[in-house]
Amino acid sequence: MSETIGKGANTALRGGRLRITASPAGIDLTALCLRENGKVGSDDDFVFYNQPVSPDSAVRLVDGALAIDLSVVAAGTHRLVVAASVDTGSFGAIPLAVRVTEEGGGSFELPITGLTSETTVQLAEVYRRGGGWKLRNIGQGYATGLAGLATDFGITVDDPGTPAAAVPPTPSPAPPVPAASGHPSAPGDTALPTAGYPPPPGPPGYPPPGGLPPAAAEYPPPTSYSPAAGSGGIAPAGAPAPAASAPGVNFSKGAVTLTKGAPAVLLEKAPMVRLRVAWASGTDYEAYALVVLSSGEVVHVATFPAAGIPANPQFRDLVRHLGDRGRGDVRRGGGQTEEIIEVRPAPEIVAVVPVAYSAINNGTGSFHKYRVTLSIENGADTVTIPADQAKKSSWIFTCVPGIVYNRPDGVLVERLELYSRRFSEHRPAVTLQPDGRVQVRMDKGPVNQFKVDRT
Incomplete structure (x- = not known):
């Protein structure tokens, strides 16, 4: 039978093996192995999705759960802090359920209450006391996220930017709900996503959703310069190079695929985001982007025109269409063809x-046949959305x-996977709503004027 341990309460443990789980799905568990001074001994003492085993092998991340063998915890480890x-x-807004199961003993339910906008929370600590081990429910949230938590316990984080303590808390996204997907059942179907929106635009003069623009130069290319004593922040010739900082913990999740019904994914912002539309070669698709500005204006970035919309492969220095690129044996119908749009996420x-587009002049072939995918490359992270719900219609x-x-x-990044009506050459129409959401309406925009079959 389960025992409930309220916030701040503790209970004695047998000192053997523990299994800690948290639900619902999509929650990442982590553990910090702390010395007597309350800090880690090194970055290796942080167990998380990119570093799933502690140096003493006593703490392991297995299938989303934490497995802890207290009998082999290193002598220098005074306590283990478990977070989510x-x-x-x-x-x-997440009904968080935490359970600790002790091998050969019972199980413990840890109610976590009083949270609001936190994206990271300390769940519990397992600590030494009088030659044995005890478990305590902490239930303390962190508005600064996982990197802020790690930094507080002595972890060095890759490119941490502003110190966590100086970052003002910002509202977190709304709880995830399945994104709209599938084919429109009638003309003019609308996608109005409901998960994790930007804050609504304020009155004139108020900072836009992305925050205030920097006071200096506008969004330079994502080249890394090393500030030194020379003018302009670039080291003068002959100046000694600054010492390289030691590598820290990398929170990148690598490759993520958003399948039908998957919740949206929030990634740490990189200086450059690449939108890559790819398909199996043998036909020709086009990609273009509808860029929604905080003013409500929508800019079409495309290499071909639409009715009333001229071809415009670049929006200032913020969005650029790089054109067709090939991978593999494209000439013989193998490999992949792709189009890339680069975005600098300015405020x-x-x-x-x-948008992925294939008109009649491309020949027959469906999104399903040519395995069309969208990939969002944000630094070390890549989120892929496959068009795997496409019909076999050409x-x-x-x-x-x-x-x-x-x-x-x-x-x-949120999955939509919306499709136009059969034979429709219209672009989608997108509208910025007062609450900051973006509404996508298929077949309601201008007619493409480049590859339409006029026969």
């Missing part, structure tokens, strides 16, 4: 809606795989 984090949403950009020309929000707390 989410990529999207906040714990104030005035609320969201980018990438006469559906337009797909909106997803939407990319530029938020103050990161880049939010």
